[in-house]
Amino acid sequence: MPVVLEHLGKRFGDGAPVLDDVNANIRQGEFVALLGASGCGKSTLLNIIAGLEAPTSGALEVPSDGAAFMFQDAALFPWLTARENIELALKLRGVGKAERRAKAQELLELVHLGSAGDKRPHELSGGMRQRVSLARSLAQDRQLLLMDEPFAALDAITRDLLHDELERIWKETGRTIVFVTHNVREAVRLGQRVLLLSSRPGRVVQEWAVTEEHRTDAGLAGQLTGVITARLREEIRRHAK
């Protein structure tokens, strides 16, 4: 198990807990979608798994080499070209200069941007930037890849394509992926498992398995989407005054 969360809790200062008693096991090579409405502490949970923040209670087990992280905005460095952005990740990982260039080109090819390597981030479209960002997080060469709503700011056409792209890359690289989203359809489209987090405090309230049939049969997928949406809304309704 690359990631084990046991009774994880987090509160900032004296405020109400953001996360409370979060339990989850994530298997090697699994694609888990973490779903929840605003204020459910999705991003906080991801930060804890990434080691960017410390939990206030409970225990967690994560890979010793840490995790790769992909953010909602591509967060590419504007002073570097697409290739240099990837090369920087390799450099900070300690990859030698000679090897860096070839490896960066390989990663650019993987995200279908082999010919756009010399472009600056501002010359790329939103979808292309996110793909460079994905390549950069793959350059970190960590088994665990954490993604914080990486496609939330993209247009629908691009997002649909990137879903296919991410699924393909996940299968090719065998990464363990934890994908945070507030989009039910996205969670069903991508995850092998969908974990629903409640809001204030965040807690895993229910989980669903998504089978291969859901990937090919829109009827089944739609049904599951409906079920999860209903459960999510029930969670949101609890907070009505």
Place this chain on the structure above:
Amino acid sequence: MPSKSLSGSAPNAAPAPSPDGFRPSDEASGSGRPDATPWAATGAAPAAHVHAALTRTSSGHEDLRELESGLDSLQSDADRKHRIDWSRILLPVAALVVLVLVWQFYVSLGVKRRDLVPGPLDVVGQMGLLWSEGKLQQSMWTSLQRGVVGFLISVAIATPVGLLLAQVAPLRRAFGPLISGLQVLPSVAWVPAAIIWFGLTDATVYFVVFMGAIPSIINGLISGVDQIPPQYRRVGTVLGASRLQMALQIVLPAALPGYLGGLKQGWAFSWRSLMAAEIIAVGGTIGFGLGSLLDQGRTLSDMSVVMAAILLILGVGILIELLVFGPIEKRLLRSRGLLAGSTR
């Protein structure tokens, strides 16, 4: 790991549409209608299992590559060619000509005595005279050399200090107000002190230049660092950057626009301080600079020398901006996509 599935769902599940009005039942019956998908227009429409967003939307690796490259070319701007924009050269020249004409017109009205307000031609004549005496070249060279050397040393001192202050919070809290204060203090105020300490030597001039330039470069760098989007540091942390790598590979390049602003101001301050020092401290082993020329003009009550010196000091400032800082800044901003829509 047991997973709860469909049976454990909420009672009102079946009719629930997702937030964007998508209805699962419609989509299920509408399968196999490629004309309803956005992909149809690309001509690569896959046949059977197309259900927007809910399931796989492309029919294989090659199809995906093709779709993506189509979308990429639709979403990227076509390359624009950069041509020489003549208005950039002609407009400033025209403005200069107008100003000189106004000056000449005022002088020819004869409101003031000619030796108090010399005309443009008198000043140009005086410059020619100074050139033939070799004074113009000498003073210009002396000042420029000192200004540039003093500025470069200031940069070498201020950059590491600025980075250190920006990155280490206690240091910043301790010395930040002092550095800001030093920037407000006119560096001319240091001239008397410098003369007492160093006498009439080059050390006096350089000391004053440093006191003018260093605080302003440090401040520029710090404000540049303050304006870095916090996301960049987080990315750096996630990518595993050490403290030094973070400072050199991420913070410094990210702060470059602000840093360059600080450098520009630092140059302006060192040039001003230099002139002030040269005007006040004359004699000893201090060489003959533009400030000294200006002071000489005042002593001799020769207004055309004074005007010539003022124009030369101004000219050097404009030239450095046009030839050094302007192009660097423009390149920097363009490469980061920050130039679009500006009036530069």
